[in-house]
Amino acid sequence: xxxxxxDILEIEYPIIQGGMAxxxxxxxxxxVSNAGGLGIIGAGGAPAEFVREQIxxxxxATDKPFGVNIMLxxxxxxxxxxxxxxxxxxxxxxxxxxxxxxxxxxxxxxVKVIPVxxxxxxxxxxxxxxxxxxxxxxxxxxxxxxxxxxMALVPQVVDAVSIxxxxxxxxxxxxxxxxxxxxxxxxxxxxxxxxxAKESVVHQKYKDMLIKAKDIDSAVTGMSTGHPVRSIxxxxxxxYLRLEKEGADLMELEKLTLGSLKxxxxxxxxxxxxxxxxxxxxxVKSEQTCAEIIGEIMAQAQKLLNR
Numbered sequence: 001x002x003x004x005x006x007d008i009l010e011i012e013y014p015i016i017q018g019g020m021a022x023x024x025x026x027x028x029x030x031x032v033s034n035a036g037g038l039g040i041i042g043a044g045g046a047p048a049e050f051v052r053e054q055i056x057x058x059x060x061a062t063d064k065p066f067g068v069n070i071m072l073x074x075x076x077x078x079x080x081x082x083x084x085x086x087x088x089x090x091x092x093x094x095x096x097x098x099x100x101x102x103x104x105x106x107x108x109x110x111v112k113v114i115p116v117x118x119x120x121x122x123x124x125x126x127x128x129x130x131x132x133x134x135x136x137x138x139x140x141x142x143x144x145x146x147x148x149x150x151m152a153l154v155p156q157v158v159d160a161v162s163i164x165x166x167x168x169x170x171x172x173x174x175x176x177x178x179x180x181x182x183x184x185x186x187x188x189x190x191x192x193x194x195x196x197a198k199e200s201v202v203h204q205k206y207k208d209m210l211i212k213a214k215d216i217d218s219a220v221t222g223m224s225t226g227h228p229v230r231s232i233x234x235x236x237x238x239x240y241l242r243l244e245k246e247g248a249d250l251m252e253l254e255k256l257t258l259g260s261l262k263x264x265x266x267x268x269x270x271x272x273x274x275x276x277x278x279x280x281x282x283x284v285k286s287e288q289t290c291a292e293i294i295g296e297i298m299a300q301a302q303k304l305l306n307r
Contacts (some may be wrong), residue, residue, distance in 0.1 A: 001013060001015060001298065001301075001302070003186035004163070004164040004186050005032050005133060005164045005166060005186045005187035006131075006187070007057075007290060008059055008126055008132055008133065008164065009065055009090070009111055009112060010090070011033075011035050011036060011037060011038050011064070011065060012036030012037075012202060013030075013035075013294055013298055014166075014186060014187030014188065015036075015038070015177075015187065015188055015189075015190065015294055015298075016037060016038040016040065016067075016093075016135070016166060016187060016188070016189040016190075017029065017032040017037060017038065017039050017040050017053070017189070017190065017191070017194045017268075017290075018069075018141075018189055018190050018192075018266065019040040019041070019042035019067075019068070019069020019093055019095070019188060019192065020042045020143065020190030020195070020261055020276070021042045021044025021045065021046075021071070021076060021143075021224050022041050022042070022261055022263060022265040022266060023042060023044075023191075023194075023195055023200065023201075023211050023265055024039075024041055024042030024194075024224070025042070025054060025201060026041065026054045026057035026058045026061065027042065027061075027256065028051075028060045028194060028197060028198050028199050028200050028201070028202070028290070029041050029054075029058050029066050029067075030057075030061035030062045030199075031068070031197065031199035031289070031291075032066075032194065032197075032290045032294070033058070033062045033065065033066045034061070034062045034064060034290070034291070035063040035289075035290040035291040035293075035294045035295075036064075036291075036294060037290070037294050038065060038066065038069045038091060038160045039064075039066040039067070039068055040068065040069050040091075040093060041054045041055065041057065041058065041064065041066070041067070041068045041069065042069045043068055043069060043070050043071060043074060044071055045071065045074050045075070045264040046076075047076050048076045048078075048079035048080045048082075048083050049076050049083075049087050049188065051068065051080050051083055051292035052083045052087060052265070054251045055068065055083070055084075055087045056087070057125065058271065059258055060107075060274070065091060065093030066074040066089070066090065066091070067089060067092055067093055067112075067114075068080070068084050068089050068091075068092050068093075068157060069092070069093045069094070069095065069096050069116075070093075070095075070097060070099075071094075071095050071096050071119065072095065072096050072097030072098070073096045073097060074084065074096055075119055075137060076101060077097075081099075081102040081105065081106070082105070084106070084108055084109075084242075085105050085108075085111060085258050086109075087124075087140070090110075090111065090112060090302050091111065091112045091113075091114065091157075092106060092111050092112070092114070092146065093114045093115070093116055093135060094112055094113070094114075094115045094116065094129065095115075095116045096144070098115075098125065098126075098295055099113060099115060099129075100129045103129055103130045105202040107130065108258065112132045112133075112136060113130065113131050113132055113135065114131065114132060114133045114166065115131050115134055115135070115137065115249060115292060116134075116135040116137050116168070116189075116254060117134050117136060117137070118137055118139075118145075118146025118147070118153070118155055119146065119148065119153075120134075120136075120160045120217065123136065123157045123161050123179070124160055124161060124273065126296075127128070127161045127162070127163050127274060129142075129227070129271070130164065131163060132163060132164075133163050133164040133165065133166055133186075133187075134157065134161065134163065134164075134165055134166065135155040135165075135166040135167075135189050136150070136153050136154045136158075136165050136166065136167055136168065136185070137153075137168040137169045137189070138140055138150025138151070138152070138153050138154070138167075138168070138169030139160075139169065139228075139230075139266040140169040140170030140278055140279040140280065141168055141169035141170065141192075141230065141278045142191055142192050142218075142230050142231065142232075142276040142277040142278040142281075143191070143229060143276045144227065144228070145168065145228050145229070146264075147228075149169075149170075149186075150167060150168070150169040150170050150171070150180075150243075151183070152177070154167045154180060154183040154184065154185055155183045155184055158184030158185065161270050164186040164187070165185050165186060166183035166185060166186065166188065166189050166190035166260060167180035167183065167187075167188050167189070168188065168190070168191075169278065170279055171188045171189075171190050171193075171280065172181050172193045172278075172280040172283040172284060172304070173193075173283060173296070173297055173300060173304075174188065174296070174297045174299065174300020174304060175300065175301075175304065176303050177297055177298075177300075177301040178300075178301045178304040179307065180188035189274050190198055190280065192199050192277045192280055192281055192284060192291065193208065193280075193284055193293060194210060194293065195207065195210060195277065195284075195285070196284055196287050196288075197250035197287070197289065197290045197293060198287050198288065198289045198290075199289065200257070203264070203265060203266060203267065203268035203270075204264050204268065205268035205269075205270045206264055206265055206268060206270055206275055207287060208273055209232055209270045210232070210277050210281050210284050211262065211284060211285060211287070213232055213262075213277065213281035213282055214281040214282050215279070216277050217230060217232055217282070218230050218231065218233065218277060218278070219231060219232070219233045219237040219241065220283065221237055221240040221241060221244070221257075222240075222244075222253070223244070224247075224252075225253060229257075229274070229276065230276065230277070230278065230279070231274050231275050231276045231277060232270075232275040232276075233273045234270060234271055234272075234273075234275060234283065235259075235272060235273070236256055236260060236272050236273065239256060240253060240257070241257070244276075256300075257274060260272065260273045260274040261274045264290060265275075300306070
């Protein structure tokens with residue numbers, strides 16, 4: 001399937017893997033790229049040299065394009081931005097800020113820049129700043145979320161900008177893919193579905209929790225702090241929501257979440273850790289390879305779009 005996004009990124013299928021901190025490392029990124037999508041290394045809060053090593057490991061595992069996701073709040077964002085340019089990475093996606101100060105350097109290095117946005121105003125700002133495309137991410141997604149649903153956000157962003165729009169949030173199969181294209185998107189970004197990929201290094205307990213999840217099993221913490229996060233309900237989310245309701249301050253709340261994503265992803269503590277996942281976790285039924293995931297989605301989407 002050819003779209004402006006597949007042309008810009010030089011990929012076979014318009015499917016991008018989300019840049020999930022602790023999850024999106026070199027094994028997963030290479031597997032998604034080898035399967036015809038765009039694999040992404042999630043820099044998260046990692047140091048620049050760790051990201052450089054991850055990039056080099058992906059290069060050893062694939063000759064296909066891949067990208068790096070940079071959280072602009074990372075204290076080493078400046079250094080990571082330079083690593084991306086120096087290492088010849090083809091694509092960068094950005095979150096939690098405005099990548100304007102890196103645009104000139106990235107453009108000179110031939111990097112395609114795709115910011116993740118949660119509003120029409122931010123999409124317009126990114127287009128004016130030289131972005132090649134935007135990811136319009138609805139609040140159904142896992143991790144840090146905005147306040148507008150994918151169904152409402154994507155068509156409004158499509159109408160507001162001329163660059164390609166990639167839909168994200170609440171997409172797990174060919175039906176979500178086809179629906180996104182009906183809304184005007186030219187690619188989709190998925191995170192939760194790839195968490196349970198066989199190539200994903202996420203702890204088995206985390207994967208099992210996603211596979212067992214039902215439609216009502218996600219919770220949003222941090223609404224009172226202005227930094228809402230969606231994850232699977234567990235002991236930690238219940239305690240967090242209780243403290244929020246009682247008016248606890250940010251310092252007290254952060255004690256619960258400090259290092260909690262690593263605790264869940266790496267150590268398998270799905271009771272006290274943060275098991276980030278989107279609302280579509282209930283659609284994720286089994287572990288599959290990245291090639292199987294992408295193949296299944298594309299076959300279902302083609303059937304629906306041809307109907």
